[in-house]
Amino acid sequence: MRSCRGVWGVVPPQRTAPREEDRGAPPTVRGPRGTSLRYAPRAVAATLGCALAALAVAVLLIGSGDYPMGPGAVLSALLGNGDPAQAFIVHELRLPRVATALTTGAALGLAGAIFQSLSRNPLGSPDLLGFTQGASAGVLTMIVLFGASGPAVASGAVGGGVATGLAIYALTGRHGAHGARLVLVGIGVAAILTGVNGYLITKAQITDAARAALWLTGSLDGRDWGEAGPLLAVMAVLVPAVLAGCARPLRILELGDDAARALGVPITRIRLGLLAAAVLLCAFAAAAAGPVAFVALTAPQLARMLTREPGPNLVPSLVMGAALMVAADFAGQRLFPGHQLPVGVVTGLIGGAYLVWLLAAQRRTGRL
16 A cells, blocks of 8 residues: 555655745835835936936926026025025026926926826827827917916816816726727827817917917926926825725736726726726826927836836836926037027927837837
């Protein structure tokens, strides 16, 4: 009779599950009460690098202008140690513009990451889904039909963006606000709104058309705390809510509805909350700086390339968007001495070239 030791009388070696270190899993930080936080060192390093780059360019941007200042003088003024003239130039004249650039880029980067994750498409961004055109339609309505300016124009951008989001959600249905259906409906809405915007431009007076054209380009000229303040307040509420409450469910949603439902994710509620947050971020960003093109498209893609991590990469995309925005504004002021390019022109040139490259890469890999 054979014993439990086997044919050769030797106990076979027991198979054990491979450890996380052997599988190449991300390191884990143990927290209190048994909690743990996993992190990817490359993603952390890439995020910190982008943040430092954004801050460095911001300091250079604050120091540039008709009254140039070195980085040391800028930092001293920011810390409250500069002379009164430097403090006035930094805090009242240049810091609001840079703060608007940083917050607008961060809002667009985060919104782009959310839209691309929800649509499961690298081309899913506010520029292509109709939200930028909706904000533009709201602004044109306020300028052309009511002759508004200032805060009324900003409120028109917010109202147009939110109305477009509601229309797209209604057309896709509560269970269809994701994937190819979201992209196709967004492209259709964008085409309709582009025609509406063109008609409003043709009906405008010369002065109103010039004002509208300047806003539609996307510019940071003359920005003060009145433009940056509302966006900062919105981001102070939405960014922690998205990162704390929706980051993990959004990662699970990328596995598919069936897997997310099996893991207990409230799919409809999470999608609606994320879509509302992304629409508000886009709308208030457009109100602050105009419809700046392609930042929401390129920031998540570049962040994913740097981190080499799957998933939405929300924080890296946010930081990358801020870095791209201040870099584009710095380039717009420096490329042609004596002439300043609006930031929307620079991001359009860079983002358009990136979009062409992305489409070519998708075609080579057979995904398009």
